[in-house]
Amino acid sequence: MFQKILIANRGEIAVRIIRACRELGIQTVAVYSEADRDALHTQLADEAVCIGPAQASESYLNMERILSATIATKAEAIHPGFGFLSENSKFVEMCEKCSVAFIGPSAALINKMGNKSEARRTMIEAGVPVVPGTREPVYTLEEALKAAKQIGFPVMIKASSGGGGKGMRIAESEEEFPDNFNTAQRESVNAFGDDTMYLERYVGRPRHIEVQIIADKYGNVVQLGERDCSVQRRHQKLIEESPSSAITPGQREEIGRTAVLAARAVGYENAGTIEFLLDRTGEYFFMEMNTRIQVEHPVTEFVSGVDLIKEQISIAAGLPLSVRQEDISLRGHAIECRINAEDPARNFMPCPGTIENLHVPGGNGVRIDTAVYTGYTIPPNYDSMIMKVIVYDKDRESAIAKMRSTLGEVIIEGLSTNLDFQYDILNQEDFITGNVTTHFIQEHYE
Structure with a gap:
């Protein structure tokens, strides 16, 4: 060690x-x-x-x-x-x-999976279902438009090196495709220094499902169940939960096997996430792989009982996984809310400043991941997320009730946050019944 x-x-x-x-x-x-x-x-x-x-x-x-x-x-x-x-x-x-x-994984593996078009091609060859789209990257408007016509509109335009919603546009028709493609490509060049793009068939109103995997140097791969990250704003996640209320036990087993297949296909090592889109028919498609720990890893830790950071360190030190697949039994339900220093009333404008008073709750099944304290000044130079509130209970209904209670106790004075906005989401009937897609925020608030 x-x-x-x-x-x-x-x-x-x-x-x-x-x-x-x-x-x-x-x-x-x-x-x-x-x-x-x-x-x-x-x-x-x-x-x-x-x-x-x-x-x-x-x-x-x-x-x-x-x-x-x-x-x-x-x-x-x-x-x-x-x-x-x-x-x-x-x-x-x-x-x-x-x-x-x-x-983390090797440089070669990060390159392979970080390039979205390369990752798509690898998954196709491994037999992992992917959204229909371009098999090879596209660089010019002419070749992109030709490919879009073959795929059929609407299409999703994506940067090969993209992330965080940058370099992504939806083109509903051939007429609006050129402007959307050029804008997405410019964003990609500015954000990632890369003009490589690819296209996918647009999957309307999907759920964003991701499966956590861990893999060691000895070929052992274990999946730790799925997270539902559908509640997001402009491709930025707000609420994550595990397990997903949209997945049946049979689907859970199948999508878990697919995630392991994807990890094995690239010889993956360390912690990683296989991300899927789940459409309204229950069909799922590989979207991308994140070759790192995720912000939302605590919900998986709650339901699986596995400490992902410790596992990452042990794997990198050359130790085998501490668990086998047969050891994993998902129990209960966990929810995470991301608390950001931003003002929802002003188009979610970042609000750095000094925290004048801070109170964080505790109790059974409550976890607060944060680095702020009373008197701390949040700098304007970095991401606006200042706290993750994570709760765990026996089922989804109980976890939602616990999250409402927990958010009601949080006090952050001195700057604006999205705390009340998160509380409001938890009280939306569609959220309570599990009727959520990646369009939830824009349909209920924008």
Whole structure:
């Protein structure tokens, strides 16, 4: 096992990793920008190193500075968390050259699955169902339009290197296709430096279902059930739950087997997520694979009993999985609400500022993942998520009641948050009955 790990991240995920390391008896090194000098992760880690100014490009995305801090503190491994460098194959290659273990998959695998068109082609060859679309990437409007006509409208235009909703557009007709394609491609170039695009048949009003898998160096792959992430705004998830109320036990077994098949097809190693679209007929299609830990991993930990961060660290250290598939039995129901420093009344505008008063609830089946505290100033330079509220109970109805009670106790004074907005979602009849799709927010609020 590692003796010391550097956490190349910030916020609640950095705190989450530090706590897992403490329980494993591993020393930790936090890195921080000048804007995060007083951040909680810098106070909880055994060591903390400033790696640059507030801009992420000069700190949390600066590979050389992060590796220099790793070598200077004699850390043996880097945990990237999610976001920032977690899916950057160049960074993984640099770690390998410096003999630093990267807690995640290899650079080659990140490249293979990070390129969405390449991932589609791999899944097709493995026999995993995918949304009908282009098998090869497209680069020009002319070839894209030709492919769109063959697929049939409406079509989804996607950036091969995309994520977080960037480089995505829906073209309802041939007439609006050129503008949508050009806009999506420009977004892709600006966000990812890549003009590679691909097209898919648009699946109307789907559910977003993802399956958590873990895999070790010895060919063992285990799936830990699905999460339903359908409640999202502009492709950004707001509420996640496990298991999904839309999946029957038979479907759960089938989609789990498919996720394992997908992971085996690429020789996957470490924790990852296979994402699917589930249409109204119950048919499901591979969408993409996330080669990192997910924001919503706590709901899976609640229902499966597996600590995913500890498992990630053990796998990277060369240990076999601590569980077998037959050990996994999903129990109860878990829900996560993402609390963001933003103002829903002003088009969800980010609201950085100082937290004047903070109260977080506790109790049986309640988990709060956060890095904020009373007096902490949320910087404007990073993601607006400041807290994850996760609850667990015997069934979905009980979990919803517990989440309502828990959110009602949370106090965050000094800035605007989406706390009341999340509470309102929990009281929508369609949410209560499980009648949700990826269009839930726009249909009920926008």
